[in-house]
Amino acid sequence: MKEVNLESKNSKKSITPELIEAFDEISTEVLATRLDQDDYQNPFEGLNDWHMLRALAIHRPELTLPYLHLIDQEIFDED
Numbered sequence: 001m002k003e004v005n006l007e008s009k010n011s012k013k014s015i016t017p018e019l020i021e022a023f024d025e026i027s028t029e030v031l032a033t034r035l036d037q038d039d040y041q042n043p044f045e046g047l048n049d050w051h052m053l054r055a056l057a058i059h060r061p062e063l064t065l066p067y068l069h070l071i072d073q074e075i076f077d078e079d
Helices: 015-022 025-037 043-059 060-068
Strands: none
Touching: 015 060, 025 043, 025 060, 043 060
């Protein structure tokens, strides 16, 4: 298991190819669980985690298949 720093306080770091590559099934599950619980000190921590999960869905979709419900966006009409 690779060690990935998933502390939401540290998720202000840029999402880099190295960071994406460091994720595995367990670290992705930790990230998704945190998003699902939605218990953040401020909204930016949750947004940073959401961006990370989206980046994983784009670059490593095999890791995020069970968590697509956390990143799916519904199409809506603003009219």
